[in-house]
Amino acid sequence: MVAPGEPGPGALVAGVDEAGRGPLAGPVAAAAVVLxxxxAVTGITDSKKLAPKRRRELQDAILGQAFAAGLGWAEADEIDAVNVGQATHRAMERAVAALGMRPDELRIDGNSRPAGLPQAHCIVGGDGADSAIGAASILAKVIRDDWMADYDVRYPGYGFARHKGYGTAEHREAVKRLGPSPIHRRSFTIK
Incomplete structure (x- = not known):
C-alpha cells in the first residue's frame, strides 16, 4: 500500500538541492537527480558531511546510476540583482528543466519552494534523509567546487580552490589586498 503523498511503485522522483548560497564569490549551483x-548507491547523504574524495566517488556512482540529472546555476550578478534566495530558486528551476523529462514527484531540500516548481515537496534536512535529494546535494557541491577551482586559475590570489568563495580570513584578506573579482557578489558584505 502507498501512503498519502508517497509516490507509487515505479514513480520517478527527482531530488533537488543547491550548493553555494553563503559564499562571498561564485555562483549558486543546483542539481536535480532522478535515481x-x-x-542503489550506498553512502548518499548531505554533501557537507562527506570528504571531497568521497563526494567525487559518489558523484561517479550517482551519474552511472541516474535515470536523469540536470544542473542549473545563477552567477554573482544575478544573485546581486534579485537576492540569493530568488537566485537559488531560479537555479533549482533551471536544474529541473535540464532533466529533459518530467518526474512524477519533485522533492526539494529545505522549506522554501520555488514559484516555478509549485508541485514540489519541501523536506527540511532532505539532503540527509532522501537519497534523491542527497544525490542532488552531492552533484551540486562537486560541480560548484570544480568551478571554483577553475576560477582560482582565472583569478589568482584569492584562494578560490581552497575556500570555494566562502568568507574565510584568507579570502577576506585577499579581497582587501586585491579588491573584488568579477565573480564576487557585490550585495554581500566583503570586509
Missing part, C-alpha cells in the same frame, strides 16, 4: 533505483 533509477532509490537505494
Amino acid at each position: 533509477a533505483e532509490p537505494n
